[in-house]
Amino acid sequence: MKKILFITPERFRESDLITVLRRVGCELTLVPKTDLPGLDASGYDAIVLSGGTENEPMTFTPAEREAADRLSRSGVRMFAEFCQYLGSINCPNVESTRYARPIARFRYGEITEGDILDEQCNTRVVHFYASADRLPLLSYRSNPEGFYSLKNFAEAEFPASADALWTEHETLLFCTFRLADFAKGCFAPKRKWFSLVGFILLWLTGERHDLSFLDAYYAEAAYSTVPCEGTDLEFAQTVERAMDWHEKGGFLLPPDGTGCRAVLEGVGAAVLPDGTHSALHNYTTVSTGETALAYYLKSLYTGDGAARRISDELLASGRLHIADAADATDGWGRSGDNAWWNVCYQDDDARGLLFPRLLRALYGDELPDEDAVRRNLDFLLRTTGRDGLRVARTELVDDRRLLIQTFEIEPDAARDGKWRWGGGRTLPIAELAGQDGGSPSAHYNGYYLASLLLAYKVLGDEKYRDTAVRGLETIMAHFPNTAREHSETQELCRLILPLSYLYWVTGEEKHREWLYAVTRSLLEKQHASGAFIEWDTGYNACCAGAKDGESSVLAANGDPVADMLYSMNWLPFALIQAYFITHDDMFLILWRRVCTFLASIQLHSRDRLIDGAWPRAFDVEQQEVYGVPNDVGWSPWSIECGWTMGQIPIGFYCGLLRDRLLAFYGRPGEAR
DSSP states (O other), X not given: OOEEEEEEOSSOOOOHHHHHHHHTTOEEEEEEGGXXXXXXXXXXXXXXXXXXXXXXXXXXXXXXXXHHHHHHTSSSEEEEESBSEETTEEOOEEEEOTTEEEXXXXXXXTBOTTBBOBOOSOEEEEOSBOOTTOEEEEEEEESOSOSSBOTTXXXXXXXXXXXXXXXXXXXXXXXXXXXXXXXXTTOBSHHHHHHHHHHHHHHHHSSOOOOTTHHHHHHXXXXXXXXXXXXXXXXXXXXXXHHHHHHXXXXXXXXXXXXXXXXXXXXXXXXXXXXXXEEEOOOBHHHHHHHHHHHHHHHHHHOOHHHHHHHHHHHHHHHTTBOOOSSTTTTXXXXXXXXXXXXEOHHHHIIIIIHHXXXXXXXXXXXXXXXXXXXXXXXXXXXXXXXXXOOSEEEEEETXXXXXXXXXXXXXXXXXXXXXXXXXXXXXXXXXXXXXXXXXXXXXXXXXXXXHHHHHHHHOXXXXXXXXXXXXXXXXXXXXXXXXXXXXXXXXXXXXXXXXXXXXXXXXXXXXXXXXXXXXXXXXXXXXXXXXXXXXXXXXXXXXXOSSSSOOSOSSTTOXXXXXXXXXXXXXXXXXXXXXXXXXXXXXXXXXXXXXXXXXXXXXXXXXXXXXXXXXXXXXXXXXXXXXXXXXXXXXXXXETTTTTTHHHHHHHHHHTHHHXXXXXXXXXXXX
């Protein structure tokens, strides 16, 4: 049994590193750093100086520093983690690693040179000076290009300040970042981190250890997933856990005095070094409306009157964001409170304000807020272009002269026609209808056009149908290179629903073939797991390779990553709607396979903020939360209430209710 002197911050806290050392049979003597001046290392096989359980790095009083330096030169092997100063090492600055990742410069176990190690939103000290004889083992790279490995690693250069882990001399191993809680912090890919922990143990003890227990420990400390056979019973259990997440996590706010209720936006991008996830406290109409629809469908499936009441209270909150005005802004669907008050995304209006009401009417209920629904629809029509499309976003910038600023997605001649964000034009609202909307994107216009077709089925007004048909014909004229936001996979996932509704309304064979052509293209991206992995032919999407804005979660086509914020989340609802309309069992089989995948990756955790949830990105081969983390707002660990935690349950419930709901759709092309 190896005896290890383990020096902790003054305020002691158990850590993953302590647990692992004990589990492999080491005898630990735990002492606070305040005891350093009187410590004698004789009789110990190794020393650990661990500051990683605290937000600030370990620093020393002069007496403590002299003792720490003496121990580092004693000839006993030392591992020092998250300390600012030791011996000749000087690391005065502290910074976040949100957009930087350690790159491996050595081989051990499953680690090879060039591997990218993701320690989430960690904290590190920055090397200013250390021995010229040090041997770097890990070095940081900002926004590294690559998925598992750094692209062009052989040509990569790393400045000394990028050092993350190195041997300072033959008996000192120094780590600049917080490693103490590598499991709680959800470090990934976990197999590579297990190898790194094994290397540190070998350094300290001179022995290789069996670390097979780390899988179970990681699952307990962070999260796990459970395989799914694909039965309706499993789907019902999965969707119930997802709905419980809203209330257990505190995302479903209580109703106010007027009977309105809202949801928080979700879970933020950062996983802090101690494993903390943080709730987002924004309000958006889209998340609230999508959640309202999920609770309504839950009430249909379970007969739960409380779920129906929650849905009504959420809709009441959304109604307050449909403008009542005596000018051209009448019916404007505000995207949320605060900064989003003057912003309108038509696809968000569709999901947050229109679908939760129109679908209830389709399923036999009285249409909630019919006047507001009509006015929101008519506002969107008034601001839709001649091509049946609306600019990606409008923002009211002058409420006296009714001037709006546009946000558009357009081809970039400088990038060989690849899509880019553009716009920024300021013009009167009334001028939008007289020009093409552009933005032939399912991300920005797909759900909107689907809502117009659904509105035609519910309300019977042909202007909604005609605009939607024109808009979808414009989008499909660009297919397969429609205007992509994150990926080609995203566009395909978002086209299934509007094209299903297009065929439902027109009954035309051409429109049916569009639906099947998109489905065939999507099937080319299907992984053996049942997921549709991210793919972007030609890397034409605005977010392809982005580093300083919104980003795709794949580095290269073929990366085994699924996106539950922008792609996979739309499929359960879209595929079951396609089945209702076409009566083709292929869509029902696809629905079941997608739901089986989603059920199998739903998170199980003691942390109420993630238990029952789906994160944005999942590695379908390593079976863990992982993906390119460059997005400034939505990392692999982001969880959105509406976009993900509303949309996926909506699709699950519609499929579970299939025998009851199928009768509401009739045959394609039938009159109302």
